[in-house]
Amino acid sequence: MRTRAWAYGASHCAPLILVHGFRGDHHGLEGLAVAASALAPELRIVVPDLPGFGESPAVPDREHNLELYGEWLCQFAAEVSEGSAFAILGHSFGSLVVANARSQGLSPSSTTLINPISAPALEGPQAVMTQLAIAYYRAAAMLPEAPSRTLLGSPLIVRVMSEFMAKTRNRELRAWIHDQHDRYFSQFADSRTLLDAFRASVSHTVTEYAGSLSGRTLLIAGDRDDITPLSEQLALAHRLEDAELRVVPNVGHLVHYEAVDYAAEELIAFLRADSQHEGERAA
Numbered sequence: 001m002r003t004r005a006w007a008y009g010a011s012h013c014a015p016l017i018l019v020h021g022f023r024g025d026h027h028g029l030e031g032l033a034v035a036a037s038a039l040a041p042e043l044r045i046v047v048p049d050l051p052g053f054g055e056s057p058a059v060p061d062r063e064h065n066l067e068l069y070g071e072w073l074c075q076f077a078a079e080v081s082e083g084s085a086f087a088i089l090g091h092s093f094g095s096l097v098v099a100n101a102r103s104q105g106l107s108p109s110s111t112t113l114i115n116p117i118s119a120p121a122l123e124g125p126q127a128v129m130t131q132l133a134i135a136y137y138r139a140a141a142m143l144p145e146a147p148s149r150t151l152l153g154s155p156l157i158v159r160v161m162s163e164f165m166a167k168t169r170n171r172e173l174r175a176w177i178h179d180q181h182d183r184y185f186s187q188f189a190d191s192r193t194l195l196d197a198f199r200a201s202v203s204h205t206v207t208e209y210a211g212s213l214s215g216r217t218l219l220i221a222g223d224r225d226d227i228t229p230l231s232e233q234l235a236l237a238h239r240l241e242d243a244e245l246r247v248v249p250n251v252g253h254l255v256h257y258e259a260v261d262y263a264a265e266e267l268i269a270f271l272r273a274d275s276q277h278e279g280e281r282a283a
Contacts, residue, residue, distance in 0.1 A: 003076055004055035005048035006030070009037035014085045014109075016271070017077055018047045021092030021115075022201045023194070025054025027184045029091060032256050035264035040271070046080050050097070052193035054184070064196035066204050070100030077106060085109045087271060091256050092117060092227070093201045099209035110274045112218040112267055113206065115225055115253050119232035121202040129164070129226075130202060137198050140191055152194055153186035161185070167224050167252040177257050207232075210239040217243045218270040220263055222251035244270065 006026050016036070018029040026047040033045045051072055052058035062068050077086055088108040090098035095116035102111070121130045136157065140148045151157075162181040168174050188194040206213075217240050221233040230247065237245040246266050248259045255263050 003048050008033040008045040009043045013044045015044045015046045016087045019090040019094035021094050023185050025049045031260045039268045052189040054187050058189040058193045064193045066100045066200040069097040070104045073101040074106050095206050099206045103209050103212040110216045114220045114255050116206045118228045118236040141195050148191040158185045165253045168258045219245045222248045222255050224252040227253045
């Protein structure tokens with residue numbers, strides 16, 4: 001299948017692949033890619049649209065479950081890296097895709113997970129909101145494609161989601177976040193693909209794949225994340241063999257929007273430290 005991807009920074013070096021979250025496309029991580037490129041111009045950063053989102057078509061005749069997305073990422077990374085070393089980053093649903101791909105053999109030099117899905121969505125303080133979301137997607141699944149797509153792309157529903165996730169009190173930033181969601185949160189191939197991906201997003205956690213997340217891992221989480229409580233991020237960090245956890249104060253699930261400069265700085269520091277460790281091992 002064809003995957004649309006955008007590249008930032010240097011053109012001839014080992015890539016850093018960024019994997020966006022549910023319902024979004026590459027625009028969600030564009031700010032992070034630009035900020036990271038400014039800090040480390042030597043990096044080659046590649047941001048694809050997940051299959052069935054943005055400008056990447058859905059995979060024909062396949063359920064868009066987590067196994068499919070993990071399989072796709074393994075093949076995409078092999079194609080982009082051309083057999084060389086590469087680093088990987090996933091945000092939110094992208095963290096699940098990365099974790100599943102690791103279980104299928106993906107072997108990056110380092111892994112970064114931003115707002116990883118570390119707790120079951122059907123449990124905890126936001127279980128009611130998750131059940132409402134499930135009812136919403138189930139209602140869409142019962143409709144023919146045209147009305148289903150209309151319901152799934154409802155500007156009102158998208159705004160409610162955006163208001164729920166945004167924590168910043170900065171009016172300009174908050175308005176920009178809402179605009180990003182208005183523009184790109186409904187760029188999906190068809191309702192069936194979106195419904196498949198939603199089921200995948202609420203049925204798995206990164207913690208399931210903790211045994212596959214070997215090597216150095218950076219976790220970046222907001223302390224006001226309504227999707228995964230900070231306690232669960234701490235538990236995930238303790239489950240991994242070599243993890244570093246960075247907590248962003250007064251930020252929720254939108255670290256990539258509300259604290260993009262901080263995330264870029266931590267990411268580049270982590271990658272440079274990883275390169276230094278590789279050099280010391282080689283010596």
